[in-house]
Every structure is written in structure tokens, then in C-alpha cells.
Amino acid sequence: MTKKILTEHINVPGIETFDVYRQQGGYTAVEKALKTMTPDEIVEEVKKAGVRGRGGAGFPMGMKWSFLAKPEGVPRYLVCNADESEPGTFKDHYLMKHIPHLLIEGMIVSSFALGANKSFIYVRGELMYVIRILEKAIAEAKAKGFLGKNILGSGYDLELVVQPGGGAYICGEETALLESLEGKRGNPRNKPPFPAVKGLYQCPTVVNNVESIATTSWIINNGGDAYAAIGIGRSTGTKLISASGHMRKPGVYEIELGLPVEDFIYADEWCGGIRPGHKFKALVAGGSSVPILPANLALTLANGEKRLMSYESLSDGGFATGTMLGSGGFILFDETSCIVKNTWNFSRFYHHESCGQCSPCREGTGWMEKVLHRIEHGHGHQHDIDLLVDVSKKIEGNTICPLGDAAAWPVASAIRHFRDEFQWHIDHPTEATQPGAVYRGEMALV
Template sequence: MEFFGKTGRSARYLVVNADESEPGTFKDRYLMEFIPHLLIEGMITASYALGSKCSYIYIRGEYAWIVDILEQAIAEAKNNGWLGKNILGTGYDLEIYVQRGAGAYICGEETALLESLEGKRGNPRIKPPFPAVRGLWDCPTVVNNVETIAAVVPIINEGGEEYAKIGVGKSTGTKLISACGNIKKPGVYEIDMTISVEEFIYSDEYCGGMANGRKLKACIPGGSSVPILPANLLLKTAKGETRYMNYESLADGGFATGSMMGSGGFIVIDDSQCIVRHTYTLARFYRHESCGQCSPCREGTGWMEKILWNLETGKGKMGDIDLLWDIQRKIEGNTICPLGDAAAWPVAAAIRHFRDEFEWHVTNPDDAQRRNYGIGHYANPIPVPVTA
């Protein structure tokens, strides 16, 4: 808010980022599909606070049916006088529009989203200026996630202090986690961030344990772009403390031995899965979704994908692993938007924690080609030194 209004322009906008395209994340879909009125109510409140007369929901192109749900919810709100001219006699006018994207992951980046919303090619802008200073049509704009805006309603209803009593430390309030992968009960769970990761995976209240009686091998705790964690580092931090489902605890140990809460896409991987193939799949995704604007991301993501494909199909060399490490290092931090980082981190973490698996693919090319991943070889997670 401190950025706001310095440009002296009159119009302000609220844009809700519903372009939820991260692999493994589907919490906003649940909110919009089943409780769209919560989002609309949150938007009306937030728009009133900002003084926005026109607010947008930028929704992912693949969520076509949710557009209808949202538009119906908006029509219902309008019929009851919650939207439109002179809302409830307060003299405040607000219109909410739903804009459907064309299916680009990059349009979830806030400035690319604004470009796309303006009808241009969805390339991220160079920051600064940030959207709060010059956003949509050069006017101050707030871009927030669906979950954030939906959380406005309980915060207003209960009061900020009361809401902040939920949770622990700085991780207050509740968080939606979309759990998927090799677990018995995949789905969207609302947690209060005081439970441990172990409890979240194994308790019947949440994921219900590993499917088919397999062992936990690794987990991506916050959507595909955050670093993967092997089972030993997932359940306990490098210091030996229990890891909890909250922002601080998941990030404990930095990228060397920790990860991030990210977008709340909790992907659990059991011991039948191959980390090299998994990393290749993610690299292919980021290669496909790179906007092609800045060179490290445009060229580097394609290069990483090709090397990972070689490693996965048993055509790789030992030097390829170090080469991958060097490529991700040169992409990370050198790009316009965070997509470069998001493409680099999974590869970095996979090599950091599962290097022996990459090496196994090089030394056993025949087995790798038959996709016989030598499962017994890495059923138990490798101990990682604290200083790694």
C-alpha cells in the first residue's frame, strides 16, 4: 500500500490471479469451483478498500467451465445488489469481469498477466516499476492470488487479530494444500500450519499414508518449481528437528537442505518413481512454458530438457550432470521473471539430493532404456550432510 497513489493517476485496479497452472497445484480451482461467492465477496471488500471501480479475475484458459461458474456467481451478486452501481446505497460502484487466458503458464506471473489482460503478448515486464506503481494500463494495480483474496472474508469477519491466532509463528491463518502423487487420499486440504509434515502425509485425516504400501521417497512440498526434498530431509530438518507444514519450517536449511511452501502443491513421490524422469518431465514443462523473451530462460530450459532426456533414456554421460548443474546456475537469478528460477530450482535440487540416481542412469544405460529403474537401489533415501 505504501507504493500506492504516487503516480497521481485516478484509476486503480484489483486483479485476481486465477491463472493457476503450476503442476501439482489446484487449490484455487477448488475455491472457484465450489465456493465462488467467497472469492466475489473478498474481491468486493478488497476493491472497496483500494477504491477500485473495476476489478478483474484473470483465469487460466483451461478452467473454461469455472468461467461459467464465476460469471453466474457475479450475476447472482449483481441481482442482489452486491455489485454494480451504488452498492447497498453506499454510492460505491464496482464491476467484476472474468478474463480467460489462452493457456500460458507465464501469464501467472503478475506483469505478464497484466500484459495479457491488456490484450498484448504475455511477456513479463521488466521490474521496476512494480504493478503497484504502474500496473494495468499504467495505473496502480494490486495483483493477488485467489486464495489471498478469499482469505479477506474470514479476516474481516473475525478480525485480524483473531484470525492471526490460528497457526504458529509468522505462519498465521490457514493454508490450502493440494496434495497429490502416490498417496491414498489426494485432494485439497485446509490446514492450520501447526501440523507436522509426517502427520500430514500419514494421518487418516489428511493424505492417509502412501498408496499401495510403498515407501516415501521424496516430496515436492510447494508446487513443481520448488526444490524437491528426499524423505529424510522432508520429515526432519537437517538439525534433526521435526519439520512442520508452515512457511518457516519448510524453508529451514535454505535450498541446501530445505525447500519452500510455494503455491501449496504437495507432490508426494514413492520409491517406484524415477527422479530423473520426474525432473525431465518438469524441465519439459518449463521449456514449453518459457515465454522466449530473455535468453537464459529461452535457450537454457530447452538445453536442460534435452540433456535430461538423454540421461533418462540412457544416452547420457557423467559430464552431463555437472553440465546440468552449470546451466541451472547460469539461468537462476539472471532472468527477467521468476520462471527462470522456477525452471532451475527443481533441476538443482534433484542433482543435489539424488545425484547417485543420475549416475545410475549413466552407468546402467540398458536398464535405463528399459525403464527398469533399479528400484531396490535407491529405496532408502541417501543421508545428506548438513553442510551440503
């Protein structure tokens, strides 16, 4: 059994209520933080823990906190990004649904550390029932004196607001989220200025993922060093992985970072292997926007070592042979899945979700989707593959926010590793468009 930090008590009946959560040792971090620690000490502990942002980019959370500008007389805000909409990622949803008080406890501690007196949880609009769960939990915490004015007699006030999201993937990008929270159209802002300087209502703001914030209470209780001892290298702590696809046991798993990918897929404790009678073909390791990897590269690095579930190991080899941990949306494909169709599906999603603000993303995502649609439906041309590579290159890095990159990477990587399959679709349109037809040529199946 690996160490469990977030999901330790998740199976306790009634954990969503305040009393049961309190019995399991909940809200001790709030007591400890507010009574015995200063905000700077908390930031220091989080820095020591080395916890990296769990939303996808993997930016060290403590460093993000220390960048927060602290001008006199200007309010500061903490915003929790619970707009989890990445295809293949469903960990925050799971955490908030089952153990809402963990997030609220983390919010109180984090807000205290940052000096925020009003904090927001921006929850994906489609998850209305989760919003109700959170609101109920907030009301309970408030009734017990853990929220509101003068929390536990420490003189610290905090108001926690749950905001239903605007129903767009782009609102999960931190600056678009802030725009949406302000009541505007969810268009990402140009950076700089970064939210740490000018965020919500032009005030200094920190935006953190649900999972990142939820870890803070454990860090306060056990110390940053204890957290840093878990994991491997600069990937400290545990990570929730949303496992889906052609595996025996899909679901949300909390793993210690540094676990070999092979163990995660095949061990009974986690995914339990590929579904019986099938072979492992490809893996999307961190949500739909990270590069897809073929089975052999997913399990081993280019130099033959085992690939581990960590920020460094997964991105080893750059985009030529690596991918990213991203948000932990672990999607596994067996040999019955068609990579072209899958890439088209991802591309269709990004086309639909592009905000339309900057030209490369607005026009490019639609173009890639149309070309992929054409290849998938047997109307591809010989030059289409090179066209796709070229278009993806022209989008990547040239957009305001990372959605452009997120749209370009899956396409570029699918062509990089599965070019033969695309070629087969173009060369054999009649065969390829048969129902259930999949490329059976040479490829690395494990």
C-alpha cells in the same frame, strides 16, 4: 479437526448459489466493510492478520496493499490471479468451482479497501466451465445489489470482470498477466516499476491470488488478530494444500499452518499415508518449481526437529536441506518413481512454457530438457550431471521473471539430493531404459 476458514461450508449443497451462500453467513463481510469501515481500516486489519500471498512467493498481502501508489485522478485496479497453472497445484480451481461467492465477496471487500472501481479475475483459459460458474455468481450478486453502482447504498461502485486467460503458464506471473489482460503477448515486464506503481494500463495495480483474496472476508468478519492467532509464527492462518501423488487420499485440504509434515502425510484426516505396500521416497512441497526433497529431509529438519507445514519451516536450511511452501502443490513420490524421469518431465514443462523473451531462460530451459532427455533415454555422458548443475546456475537469478528460477531449482535440487540416481542412469543405460526400471540403490526411504 483443525480450523477451517475457506472450506468451512464447501460441502453444503447448493453453496454455489447466492441464496445458500447468504444463508451460511455470506456477504456479511461486504455489509460490515462498506457500512462500518473505512478502506484504511480494512488494510490495517489485513496487515494485522499477517496473511501471506498464497500464490507462491509468500509476500505479506497487507504490505503489498500498502505499497499501492495512490496518485490523484488515476484509477486503481485489483486483479485476481486465478491463472493457476503450476503442476501439482489445483486449490484455486477447487475453490472457485465449489464456492465462487467466497471469491467474489473477497473481491468486493478488497476492491473497496484499495479504492478500485473495476476489478478483474483472470482465470486460466482452460477452465472455461469455471469462468461460467463465476460469471453466473457475479450476475447473482449484481442482481442482489452487491455489485454494480452504489453497492448497499454506500456510494461505492464496483464492476467485476472475468477474463479468460491466454493459455500459458507464464501468464500467471503478475506482470505477464497484466500484459495479457491488456490484450498483448504475455511477456513479463521488467521490474521496477512494480505493478503497485505502474500496473494494468500503467495505473497502480494489486495482483493477488484467489486464496489470498478469499481470506479477506473472514478477516473482516472476525478481525485481523483472530486470523493471526491461527497458524505459527509469521505463517498465519490456514492454507489450502493440493495433495497429489502416491498417497492414499489425494485431494485439496485446508490445514492450519504449522501442522507437522509427517502428520499431514500419515494422518487419516489428510493424506492418509503412502499407498499400501510402498515407501516414501521424495516430496515436492509447493508445486513443481520448488526444490524436491528426499523423504528424510521432508519429514525432519537438518537439526532433527520435525518439519512443519509453514513458510519458515519448509525453507529451513536454505536450498541445501530445505524447500519452499510455494503455492501448496504437495506432490509425493514413492520408491517406484524415477527422479530422473520426473525431473525431465518438469524440465520439459518449463521448456514448453518459457516465453522466450530473455536469453538464459529461452535457451537454458531447452538445453536442460535435452540433456535430461538424453540421460533418461540412456544416452547420457559422464559430464552431463555437472553440465546440468552449471546450466541451472547460469539461469538462476539472471532472468526477467521467476520462471528461470523455477526451471533451475527442480533440476539443481534433484541432482543435489539424488545424484546417485542420475549417475546410475549414465553408468547403466541398458538397465535404466528398461520399462519401469527404477534406481534401487542406497537412499533414504521412510
